[in-house]
Every structure is written in structure tokens, then in C-alpha cells.
Amino acid sequence: MGQEDRPILVLDSGVGGLTVLREVRFKLPFERLVYVLDDAGFPYGGWEEGPLTDRLIALVGKQIDAHDPKAILIACNTAFTLAGEALRKAFPDRTFVGTVPAIKPAAERTRSGLVSVLATPGTVRRAYTRDLIANYAQHCHVRLVGSDRLAEMTEAHLRGETVSEAELKAETSACFLEESDGRRTDVVVLACTHYPFLTNRFREVAPWPVDWLDPAEAIARQLSRVVTNRSLGPSALPDIAVFTSGQAEPAARRLMAGFGLSVPG
Template identity: 50%
Template sequence: ELIATHSPDLVVIACNTASTLVMSHLRECYKVPFVGTVPAIKPACANSKTKRVSVLGTKGTVKREYTQALIRDFAQGCEVTLVGSGELASLAEAALSGIEVSDLEISAEVAPCFLGKEPSARTDTVVLACTHYPLLHYPLLMDRLTRLAPWPVDWIDPAPAIARRVADLLGPPGGETDYAGAEMIFTSGRPHGLSRALVPFFGGRVPA
């Protein structure tokens, strides 16, 4: 319905679980290009020095065949541990909404990612395979993932790579137009709460 109404040039599926489940179907049904959000296993394994990588996602994402295929294709000899969290997405949403979330709650969800004892043979890279999780790593939320980690790791947020892919597909901006661009944000939740939560990321009031 939104595609028919607004005729977008491109659609980003900003959810790992949805992308691993329906991306192929969407590309078959619509002519508009789709950019998915999938676990960034390839760059994580390419950059890991200890060859131990954890993928932190929802339970749905980590059990998908799509995720298993990414590991088979791009692990490059790394030991990849899949960690399915049932609560972290909700905790990230709560924190973004201003609800107090304890360090203990976050640590319980993140702890299974950290394996090994010797520095040369323990997890050194964690893939954030849910678009909610980077909210806990964002400076405005005090970099809680970094602070709560038992040792330093590289947290892989796929958002910058997705943004680059979108820019590549859209190409340079076209000619001048008679109107200014605008952000349009749609939600199935409560618009007022979403607008308030997004203010720090957009630098001002966000209509939703």
C-alpha cells in the first residue's frame, strides 16, 4: 500500500528477521529495488584476528537458513557463534523511550557472545544482527554495549554499509526541483512516542 501510494525510488527493509524471511519474495513481486538488512558476517569474519565471531540477533534471525548460508559462504575459517536473544530488542526500545533498563538485564542478553579465555583465542568481534541493538551502542545511550562487555570487541553495525549501498543504487541527486525534500515516518505504534524518541537522531522534531 505504501509503495503504491508514494512510489519510492528504493525501499530499505530495516529488519534482519524480515529481510532473511521475505526479501526474495519482495524482489519478485515489485520492480522497485529493495535493500535488505542482513547479518554482517562477511566483514566481521574478514576483520577478526582471533577467528572467533559472535552474531547477536533475535531468535528468528539466528535460526534462518539465510543466516546459515551467510556463514557457509563467508566464515573464511572463523568459528561463528549464533546468539539468539529474546529480550534485547525490547530492552533497546525501552531505553530509547526513556524507560530505565538495568545493566544486569542487558548483560544477561549479551554475555553468551563472549567465548574463550586467552586473549588470542577469544571472541573479538560481535555482529549486531538486529536494527534495535545499535541503539544501545549509540553515544546518546552511553555506549552501554561497550561498557558492559567483559573485554573489548569490535561491534559490527551494518547501518553504514547499508547507507552506502542505498547511495550507490540511487546515484547522485538529480536536477533541481520545485520543492524541498522531507522525511516521512510511518509507524504501527504510537506516533507521539516515536517522534519524541527520534529527536536526538534527526536533530529536531520528527513528524510521524
């Protein structure tokens, strides 16, 4: 494989990483992309830490052997906050870019000092997340809100299934805090790459307007900084989506095609 055809690998448990892949295309328009959708392991939020780390190391190793990527983007907060360090140790010759909760920019942006982080339960539990708060948001009241269902609701939404307002309110209402002095939550960090697909729905059910902070553009910008061996023109090979289950339903194939990805086989 020529240098110009070595891809950037983007990995997530489901379709959430597409929100980041979309931004990567803007920043690095000539790079070939391989999107690895670990649908056989979805959702990551309910996994125990040890088995999920082992799964991610094995999966990334398999994809390195198959595609020899020039960079690996872990487009999943749950995966990277857990296994980012282990992946770098397992593959020290590879360039990794991760996805972590955008707590630092939220702390810089808030006026009220009340910030919520909407995430999977796995991301909420991570020491990594609490370290981000301690390092960058000591002057804020940061509320961690773990949703068991939103990632799966996002996938259902993208399949054209109905997701009700009541369901969305149940998963997001804890993000909104109002203090006795009149201060209200004004920034909600979307700490799962699935969630930006539902931002317009979140706005509809929110009790007041907030800044829904999507880190996808910042992640793509970081990737563009570390990819030094850039392609100078379009690759002769297509951008592809790899389903770890080996099965892609017609609706999933159509969704991938909408993001410019073909599904081999």
C-alpha cells in the same frame, strides 16, 4: 509527484532502522525519506515465517501505492533475511536494498577467528544467516546468539526507561567465548538495527573489549550505489515517519523529530 519528490522508503518494525536512516542522510543528503515504523507488528523476532512474509508484502505494497518510492530499504535483518526474495518477486519493478548480518566483514576483521552474531531469534534461525557463514566465514568459529528481549529493551532505553546492567549481561554474555589456547571473541556482529543504540552500554558490561560491528554505514553505501535517479537538491516535501498503528505517543514524536522526521496528523 515529481521525480525529485519521490522518496526513499526505509522500513523497520520499530526504531532500529533509524540507525541506518542516519547514515543514509550522510550518503544521500538531498533525498526525501519516508520512515515506516511497523509498530503494529513489533517485534518481528517472534513471528512465524509465513504470516510475517505475508505481512511484509502487504505492508510494502501499501506504502508503494502511497509514496511511489524510488528505492525501498528494508532496515531489519529479521525481515530481509526472511522475505527479501519474496519482496523482490512481488515487486519486480522496484529497487530493494536489504539488511543482512555483517558476517563477511566480521570474518575479514577478526584476528582470533572467534566471531559472535548478536541477533533476534528469527535471524538466528534463518538459512540465509547460515549460508552467509558457510560462504564467507568457514575459517572462523561463528557463534549465533539470539536475544528475545534486546529489541524491546532498546525501545525502552530510547523512551528514557531504565535498562539495568544485569539485563544487558543476561542478553549478551553468550557472545563471549574464550578458548583454552587463550583466544577470545574479538568481533560481535550487531545483527539487528536496534542494537547500535545500546553499543555504549554493551561496552560497559562486556568482560573484555571487542569490535561491535554496526553495518549501517555499509548499508547506506550500498543504497547510494543503486539509487541512480538522485535528487539534485532538497525536496519541497518533508521527511516523514509513518506509524502502522496510526498512533504515535508524544515521546515517539519527539524521537522522530530528533531524526528530522515529522509525523503526519
